Amino acid sequence: MATELELKLMVQPEYLKSVCAFLDEFCEKSLSHDNARQPTLDLMNGYYDTSDAKLMKNGIAMRIRAVNQQYIQTVKTKGSSRIGMHERGEWEWQISTDSLDLSLLKEVPLPDSLADMSWSHDLIEVFRTDFKRKVWNVVYDGALIEVVCDQGDVTSQFGRDVISELELELKSGPELSLYAFAKHIANSLPVQVSTVSKAQKGARLKHRRIEFPSKPAKSDSxxxxxxxxxxxxxxxxxxxxxxxxxxxxxxxxxxxxxxxxxxxxxxxxxxxxxxxxxxxxxxxxxxxxxxxxxxxxxxxxxxxxxxxxxxxxxx
Known part of the structure; x- marks a missing residue:
């Protein structure tokens, strides 16, 4: 299990080309060989849940990703709030086909409401995300950051939404360096912080509901x-x-x-x-x-x- 800490930035599609050029230039001008563009990936992902969204309601996202003719099964938990950042548990397994291997879930600490696995008989593919991913490795303020630019679509029987975003994931180093590098981008280009994951984009196609943060109590700080x-x-x-x-x-x-x-x-x-x-x-x-x-x-x-x-x- 890995803990994923990332900062997601909205980018309107018309600005993606400029953002990618900015990141290319940053790497090209850097004196460090650690700053480098990586190969572009075509990612196809199927997300699974029950028809009544039992996994989503329990903060679980489960998908199978196809990349370079290989299949990766992933489970992510909602994790804890980090005020604008995503921090969550993530489990990944290489699998041989595009079918779920539910035996692997014994490694995941499921909530009590999912522990009996009765829901597993009702799983269906509820939506897909298909996108191109451009990748940069960046060293900034003492941190190693993986920056990805994703462009594509999330689709289901209920409709379609656009994927157009940057994700800055901390690989090592100070957590606040994610903000420092994001600010370096934002000072030059129109990007905004987003807390909406691809799984949330897909799930909301059915009802178009917006998830709001929980209201604090009057006695809170x-x-x-x-x-x-x-x-x-x-x-x-x-x-x-x-x-x-x-x-x-x-x-x-x-x-x-x-x-x-x-x-x-x-x-x-x-x-x-x-x-x-x-x-x-x-x-x-x-x-x-x-x-x-x-x-x-x-x-x-x-x-x-x-x-x-x-x-x-x-x-």
Missing amino acids: LLVFAAYWYETWLTYWEALFYLNDEALIQPILTSLVQLQKCVPGALSRQLAALERDYEALFDQDDDALLAKLAGGTQTGVMMLETGLWLNRQLD
């Missing part, structure tokens, strides 16, 4: 409220483009207003400036509102600045 409003901002931002609904700018503004009350003065003032920028765009009643929001760099920078501050409070 200011830091807990800061994390809640930060993740609510990220959730509404991703939903804004997934649902193509400009009305969601309003709860984004609300999230920013509440977040400003929970963070230090300098960061609060930066968030207030971003809020004013959003309001100015919204007041223009412009048909290109979403395109303008997607094309700016300040949102991604502030998402990363805020996420970095929040994670430092956990140290």
Whole structure:
């Protein structure tokens, strides 16, 4: 079992080429041979669950990946919250065919509700993800980071969604170096933090439901409220483009207003400036509102600045 720690960044499809060129240039200019582009992969993945989503409801994602004529069975658990980052358990096995080998699950600490394996008789392929993956190995701020750019589709009988994203996975070194390198990208290109996994993209095709963070109790600390409003901002931002609904700018503004009350003065003032920028765009009643929001760099920078501050409070 491995513990996977990654930071996911949304990239609108029209900016993927520029992001890849930026990463190529970073590696080419580096004096370290550890910074290098890796071969591009074509990845085909089938995700399995019961028709009533028993695995997803228990925070489990199970897939078979086909790559270079080999099959890999993977199970991922939801893991613990890291405020904008994904931290989860991951089990992988090489298998000989594209059929699940459920005997391998004895290595996975399943929750009590799944322990009797009765659900295993009802498994079906519920959705697929098919995408090209470009890969870079990057050394930055004392960390070895695998950066991947994924472009493709998630599909099921209920519809289709686009995959267009960067994933920065920590291989070794300081955890906060993920934020440092992501900020290096975001200062030049329009990327934003995302907490939505490919498995969540596939699962929501059926009902188009958005998963929101749990509301804190009134007695919780200011830091807990800061994390809640930060993740609510990220959730509404991703939903804004997934649902193509400009009305969601309003709860984004609300999230920013509440977040400003929970963070230090300098960061609060930066968030207030971003809020004013959003309001100015919204007041223009412009048909290109979403395109303008997607094309700016300040949102991604502030998402990363805020996420970095929040994670430092956990140290």
